[in-house]
Every structure is written in structure tokens, then in C-alpha cells.
Amino acid sequence: MSRKLRIAINTGGGDAPGLNAVIYAVTMAATGRGWEVYGIPTGYAGLLDTSKIVPLTPERVAGIAPLGGTILGTTNRGDPFRLPTRNAAGQLEYVDVSDRLIQNFRRFGLDVLVAVGGDGSLSLAHRLSERGLPVIGVPKTIDNDLSSTLSTFGFDTAVSTATEAIDKLHSTASAHERVFVVEVMGRYAGWIALHSGAAGSADVILIPEIPFDIDKVCERILENERKGKRYAIVVAAEGAKWVGGEMVTKPTQSIGRAEVLLGGIGDWVAAEIAKRTEKETRSLVLGHLQRGGWPTAFDRLLALRFGAAAVRFIADGLRNVMVSLRPPDMVAVPLAEVIQRTKTVSPDSDTILTCKDIGVSFGD
Numbered sequence: 001m002s003r004k005l006r007i008a009i010n011t012g013g014g015d016a017p018g019l020n021a022v023i024y025a026v027t028m029a030a031t032g033r034g035w036e037v038y039g040i041p042t043g044y045a046g047l048l049d050t051s052k053i054v055p056l057t058p059e060r061v062a063g064i065a066p067l068g069g070t071i072l073g074t075t076n077r078g079d080p081f082r083l084p085t086r087n088a089a090g091q092l093e094y095v096d097v098s099d100r101l102i103q104n105f106r107r108f109g110l111d112v113l114v115a116v117g118g119d120g121s122l123s124l125a126h127r128l129s130e131r132g133l134p135v136i137g138v139p140k141t142i143d144n145d146l147s148s149t150l151s152t153f154g155f156d157t158a159v160s161t162a163t164e165a166i167d168k169l170h171s172t173a174s175a176h177e178r179v180f181v182v183e184v185m186g187r188y189a190g191w192i193a194l195h196s197g198a199a200g201s202a203d204v205i206l207i208p209e210i211p212f213d214i215d216k217v218c219e220r221i222l223e224n225e226r227k228g229k230r231y232a233i234v235v236a237a238e239g240a241k242w243v244g245g246e247m248v249t250k251p252t253q254s255i256g257r258a259e260v261l262l263g264g265i266g267d268w269v270a271a272e273i274a275k276r277t278e279k280e281t282r283s284l285v286l287g288h289l290q291r292g293g294w295p296t297a298f299d300r301l302l303a304l305r306f307g308a309a310a311v312r313f314i315a316d317g318l319r320n321v322m323v324s325l326r327p328p329d330m331v332a333v334p335l336a337e338v339i340q341r342t343k344t345v346s347p348d349s350d351t352i353l354t355c356k357d358i359g360v361s362f363g364d
Contacts, residue, residue, distance in 0.1 A: 005030075007314060008105070009056070009114040010040035010047075011070040012078065012121030016142050016154025017295035018303035019070035020061075022116050025307025027056045033315065038110065039071070043078040043117075044124065047101045050108050065300060068293050079124060102133050112319065114310050116140050118152075119339060122322060126335040129320040136310045137322035137335055142290055145189035147343045148333040149324040153303040158185065158290040159195045165286055166200030166233060173231040179221055179273055179281040183266030185290050186237030187247075189344045192290065194351055197235035197360070204232070204361045206240035206269065209345045212363025213243050217269070218276045220361035225279075234273070236265050242363075305330060 009026050011019050023039065030037045037056040040046035046053055054060075054072075064071055077084070080101045082094040105113065112134045115125035118141035129135045139146045142158035162184050169180045182202075184192045190207025197205035204220050206212050221232045239247050248264040263285065270283035295303065302325065309323045309330035321332040345352065352362070 005033075005035040005111045005314065006038065006109050007035060007112045007114060007311075008038045008040050008053070008110045009072070009116065010043055011072050011074045011140070012043035012115065012117040012124070013074060013076045013140070014118065014142070015069055015074050015291050016140050016152075017068045017157035017291070017293060018153035018299040019072075019074070019116060019140065020064040020067045021295060021300050021303035022138055022140075022153070022307040022310075023056065023071060024061045024065040025304040026114055026311055027061045028058060029308045029311035030314075031058055033311070038108075040113070042073045043075045043121070044080050044101060045075065045078045046072075047104050048080070048097060050104050053108065065304065066294050068295065076120065081124070081127060098128060098131060102128065102131055105133060112136060112314050114138060114307075114314075118143070119146060119342065122146070122335060123339045126320070126339055129335060134319040135335065136313055136319070137338065138306045138310055139322060139324070139338075142192065143186055143189055144191040145186075145343050146338065147341050148322065148338045150327060151302065151325055153295065153299045153306065154291075155191065156298040156302075157293065157296045158192050159199070160296055161290050161293065162192055162196035162235075162286055163199045165284070165289075166196060166202060166235065169233060169284070170201070170231075173233060176280065177230040179232045179234065179270070179277070179279045181234040181236060181266045181270040181273070181281065181283040183236050183238055183263070183283065183285045183287075185286075187239040188342050190237040190240070191345060193235050193237035193240070194345055194355070197233075198351060198355050200233065200235070202233045202235040202360060204234040204363060205355060206234065206236040206265070206363055207345055208237055208239040208241065208247075210347055210362045210364050211241055211243045211245070214269070214272050214276070214363070216361065217363045218273055220363075221273060221277055221279065232279075234269060236269055238263055238265060240265050 080098045116138040142154040144155035266283040270281045274281040324333040
């Protein structure tokens with residue numbers, strides 16, 4: 001396109017290693033075309049107060065690609081269609097500020113928004129696009145559960161972090177002849193648990209896609225005993241549930257937070273194992289450690305590819321699409337298609353079959 005464009009980029013939802021690499025790639029690719037780039041701080045909140053919008057230049061983003069986190073900040077509580085607000089009486093109410101957000105976008109002279117996020121943030125981007133806001137989506141989630149793309153950046157780093165933790169637990173579990181239950185992230189999809197558990201030589205892997213029988217989990221651990229291995233490692237996705245049961249959740253005290261907070265399945269499984277096997281059992285929740293740190297080389301390169309492709313799609317005149325990895329290419333997928341379903345682990349996938357072939361139990 002010949003006209004000088006003014007594009008914006010924001011990062012929403014949970015943070016993931018590689019966000020800064022996307023910001024770097026978008027800035028460098030766009031300014032290389034003579035365009036102007038602006039960073040929207042704290043998800044969509046920065047469009048409600050345009051004084052906080054920051055210009056992004058090659059000098060400003062120099063050196064950020066290897067860094068974890070995001071220089072723009074992020075939030076998973078900034079739904080502009082349902083923003084929590086206190087009224088004059090001090091009562092909590094939800095207000096739709098999407099029209100004001102779109103008006104501010106236009107008044108600032110912006111042409112396209114590069115929205116970097118997971119299913120929640122991209123769903124918001126799609127709704128805004130339906131109201132006339134031009135959007136290019138970039139998929140981001142450590143859970144790897146976005147449809148229409150082979151992989152999302154942040155996943156490889158999260159798996160590497162979890163695998164390293166599992167590797168280290170083997171020595172202490174063996175020394176004390178204990179069972180360790182490691183709880184990792186994964187609300188509806190067990191990608192992190194599956195990949196880190198397989199790579200880390202876990203004895204049991206529990207994922208949302210395969211409801212487990214706790215008796216079968218315990219039988220696998222007792223089988224270890226009979227074979228002379230007096231310790232065991234169990235990896236559980238936070239969304240894993242037993243047959244006929246529900247996901248374990250924790251109450252939230254955060255005002256305006258609509259989503260359910262998961263957590264506690266690791267403690268529950270550990271308690272049941274201890275009771276049924278009389279083995280000393282400990283649980284460990286990796287939590288936000290999986291989001292932190294520098295992105296792996298794989299995630300760094302993937303994030304750079306996503307960001308550069310987003311700028312190419314803008315130059316080609318595409319709007320209201322998401323950048324998707326379909327090796328060896330980056331392709332454009334309609335946002336409406338992306339948000340229709342969650343990408344979950346197939347119980348008959350090759351990785352599941354591989355795990356079962358080498359003796360890993362899924363409690364089924």
C-alpha cells in the first residue's frame with residue numbers, strides 16, 4: 001500500500017514468552033515500510049485513555065526480542081464490552097465502552113490494530129472488528145489451544161520450564177522414595193502436561209481430555225513398587241478431572257473477574273495417592289513460572305515470524321484475520337473461524353500412543 005499507515009499493537013490476556021519478540025517484529029517490519037507504529041498499553045485499556053499510547057520506533061524496541069513479559073503490559077480483566085465499574089452509589093456494574101474505544105482509535109488516526117492474544121483477547125478483537133475496527137490477530141497462549149494454527153508462541157518455553165522442573169524432581173523423589181504430583185497449566189487442553197510429562201519421563205499424565213480413574217493411577221504407582229522403582233512422578237493439567245467429576249476450582253476474590261480460577265487438582269490427587277497407597281506424597285504447583293523467563297529460540301523465532309507476517313498481511317490489504325502457522329507458511333485465517341473451537345489433545349494422537357507404548361498411564 002502506498003499511503004503511510006499508522007498501526008497499533010496491543011498484548012492482552014495472560015503473558016507468554018515471546019510477546020516482546022512480536023512487538024519487535026511488527027515495529028521493525030512496519031517502520032521499514034515507512035509506517036508509524038504505536039503501542040497500546042494494558043490490553044485494550046490504553047484505547048480508553050489515548051494519552052498513554054506510546055510511539056514504537058526501532059530505537060525504542062532495540063534489544064527486547066529476547067526478553068520475557070511485554071513492554072506494553074497486559075491484562076485479562078479488560079473486556080471493553082463488559083468493563084467493571086463502580087457507580088455513584090459504590091456498587092459494581094458492567095459497562096459497554098466498546099464504542100468509545102473505537103472512536104478513540106479513529107480520532108488518534110490509527111488504521112489497523114495488531115491484537116496479540118489468546119482465545120479471550122482474539123474473541124474481543126473479533127467483536128470489535130464486527131463493529132468496524134480493522135484488526136489483524138496474532139495467536140498467543142502457552143496452552144497451545146488456539147485452533148487454526150499448528151502452534152502458538154510461549155508453548156515451547158512453558159513446556160521447557162515444566163520439563164526442567166520434572167527432571168529435577170526425579171532425583172529428590174528417588175532419594176526419599178516419594179511420589180510427586182506436578183500441577184501444570186492447561187484448563188481445557190492438556191498440551192503442556194502431555195509434552196512435559198512425556199519429555200520428563202513421568203509415570204502418570206492427567207489431562208482434561210481423558211478423565212482418569214484414581215484407582216488406576218494408584219495401580220500404576222504400586223506397579224512401580226513391584227518392579228523395584230520406589231518413587232513416581234505424576235503430571236496433572238490444572239483442568240484434569242476424574243471420571244464423573246468436575247474441574248477443581250478455587251474461589252476468587254478479585255472484583256470484576258468473571259472466569260473461574262482453576263487449581264487444586266494436584267493437591268487432591270496427591271492426597272488420594274497417599275491415602276490409597278500409603279506412599280509419602282507431595283504436590284507442586286508450577287503456576288506462573290510457566291509464563292516467565294526468556295523465550296526459547298523456537299518461540300522467539302515463531303513470534304518474530306508471526307509479527308512480520310502480520311505486517312505483510314496489512315500491506316496486502318487483509319483485515320479481520322489471524323496469522324496462522326501452517327508449515328512451512330504463515331497464512332491468514334478469518335478471526336470468526338479461529339474463535340469457534342478450542343484445539344484439544346486427541347486421545348488417539350501419536351503422542352498419546354507413544355506414551356502408552358512406553359508405559360505411561362493416563363488413568364484410563
